[in-house]
Amino acid sequence: MGIISINYIYLTIENIDMVTIQQLQYMITLSEEGSFNKASEKCFVTQPTMSMQIKKAEDILGYPVFDRSQQPVALTAFGERFIPIARDVLNEYNQIEQLTKIYSGTHREIIRMGVIPTISAYLIPDLYEKWGAFSSDFQLVVEEMKTEELIEAMEEDKLDVAILSGPYHNPKFRVTRLFQEEILAYYPAWKQAVLHTNDLESAHPWLLTPGNCLRTQIMHFCNLKTGTEDWDYQGGNMDMLMEMVDQHGGYTLIPEFYSRRKSGDFVRIQSEVGEVPAREIIAITKNRSLKWDKIEGLLREAQVCYSESGKEYERFKLLNWS
Numbered sequence: 001m002g003i004i005s006i007n008y009i010y011l012t013i014e015n016i017d018m019v020t021i022q023q024l025q026y027m028i029t030l031s032e033e034g035s036f037n038k039a040s041e042k043c044f045v046t047q048p049t050m051s052m053q054i055k056k057a058e059d060i061l062g063y064p065v066f067d068r069s070q071q072p073v074a075l076t077a078f079g080e081r082f083i084p085i086a087r088d089v090l091n092e093y094n095q096i097e098q099l100t101k102i103y104s105g106t107h108r109e110i111i112r113m114g115v116i117p118t119i120s121a122y123l124i125p126d127l128y129e130k131w132g133a134f135s136s137d138f139q140l141v142v143e144e145m146k147t148e149e150l151i152e153a154m155e156e157d158k159l160d161v162a163i164l165s166g167p168y169h170n171p172k173f174r175v176t177r178l179f180q181e182e183i184l185a186y187y188p189a190w191k192q193a194v195l196h197t198n199d200l201e202s203a204h205p206w207l208l209t210p211g212n213c214l215r216t217q218i219m220h221f222c223n224l225k226t227g228t229e230d231w232d233y234q235g236g237n238m239d240m241l242m243e244m245v246d247q248h249g250g251y252t253l254i255p256e257f258y259s260r261r262k263s264g265d266f267v268r269i270q271s272e273v274g275e276v277p278a279r280e281i282i283a284i285t286k287n288r289s290l291k292w293d294k295i296e297g298l299l300r301e302a303q304v305c306y307s308e309s310g311k312e313y314e315r316f317k318l319l320n321w322s
Contacts, residue, residue, distance in 0.1 A: 021093055023057040024086045026050050027065055031083045032156060034072025084155075091157050095290050109138040111291055111298070114150045115163045118214045119281060121238060122258045123163070123302065130301045138294055146211045154284060161295050163302075165213050166282040167320060173284040176299050179306035180316060183218060183277040184259050184266040186242050187251035195267045197222050204250030206241045214279070217319035218253045221277045222269075255279070257306060271317065278316035281306075 030039040030050070040050040058064050065079035075083060098109075115123060124142065131140060145153065150162040154173065168175060185195050187203070200222050207224075208215040218224070241252040242264065259266045269277055283299050285292065 018060045019057045020053075021090065023053050024090050026054050027057060028083060028086055028090065028156075030054065030066065030073060031075055031079070034074070036073065087155075087157055091286075095288075098290055109291055109294065111135070111138055111140050111294060112158065112160045113140060113142045113163065113298075114145045114153055114159045114161070115142060116147055116150065116165065116213065117144050118208070118212060118238065118255055118258070119163055119165070120144050122255070122261055125261070126257075126305055127301055130305070131298055134297050134301060135294070140298070147213045148211065151284075154286075157286075160289065160291055161283055161285045161298070163281065163283050165217065165319075166280040167318075168282060168284060170284075172287065174287050176283045176285070176296075178281045178283055178299060178302050180278050180280050180318070181256040181306070182316070183214070183221075183269065183279060183319070184254050184256055185251050185269050186245055186254050186259070186264055187267055188245065188265045189249060190251070190265070190267055193268070195269050197269065197271050200224070200251070200269075204248075206244045206250055206252040208238075208241070214253065214255070217279060218277065221271070221317065221319055274315065275317035276315045278318055280318050 026039070026043060029042055030036065033039040033042060036047050036051055040047040043050060054066070061082070063078040064076050065082055067074045067076050120142070147164050150159065150164055153159045154162050163178070187195060205224055238252070238254055238258060242254070242262070245252050254266060285295055289295065
């Protein structure tokens with residue numbers, strides 16, 4: 001397997017200088033769109049031009065990158081391995097171009113950040129002014145995405161930094177730990193100081209929709225199952241879930257730093273052995289980036305904002321979202 005891998009990489013590097021940057025861009029875009037028509041529109045070229053250029057690139061490489069017999073157009077086995085390399089090559093090329101613009105004084109950097117909704121709900125309001133002051137010499141663009149969407153966008157080089165709930169491990173990316181936060185229950189009907197997981201068995205949970213990692217994390221910790229009752233409901237944002245609790249009873253789960261922006265009865269959850277559910281908030285970035293110094297400054301602001309002394313981290317049970 002090692003020899004095959006080395007030969008494959010050698011073949012790609014040997015031929016890559018004959019494939020143009022434009023052809024790489026065409027192939028990457030087609031791999032994302034799955035349609036020559038959509039990909040050509042996105043690249044502002046005619047469909048025949050794109051098709052011809054991609055065919056030329058495949059002839060140079062010696063292997064087809066796309067299976068055109070399928071709709072949408074699919075990657076071949078060679079293409080599955082080639083496209084990630086092509087992305088890396090294009091990214092390195094773009095960094096060279098970006099570096100020359102920085103030194104010529106003609107470039108204002110854009111930092112593209114993605115944040116999952118259950119973090120952005122408090123992080124953006126809390127850090128808006130601080131990030132605004134820090135980012136006076138570059139443009140910060142923030143977009144809400146679910147965890148899987150963030151990771152896909154990072155893989156496709158559509159984001160410079162993603163803020164999400166850990167853990168996450170991928171050698172392609174740098175992981176920066178930002179802070180930890182407890183997960184609390186919004187349960188007005190509960191009048192005791194602590195809520196144990198077995199106390200939740202008879203109460204109705206109001207949960208985020210599938211695809212939100214907080215939903216998966218808390219279902220694992222509390223051993224919850226949904227969809228078994230006729231009146232089960234899945235909401236899309238935490239404000240609405242709290243309102244459903246107010247109107248119809250039951251409970252919902254709220255991150256600690258979001259709860260501080262709200263008035264209400266929030267209660268600590270504990271397992272039978274005294275563990276407290278919590279999540280670790282992380283940022284993932286590319287291992288190499290000309291934007292790292294600016295990204296690091298943004299992340300440091302988040303670390304300072306949510307760092308607290310005296311928290312009972314030893315009791316935290318960090319939850320996995322996968």
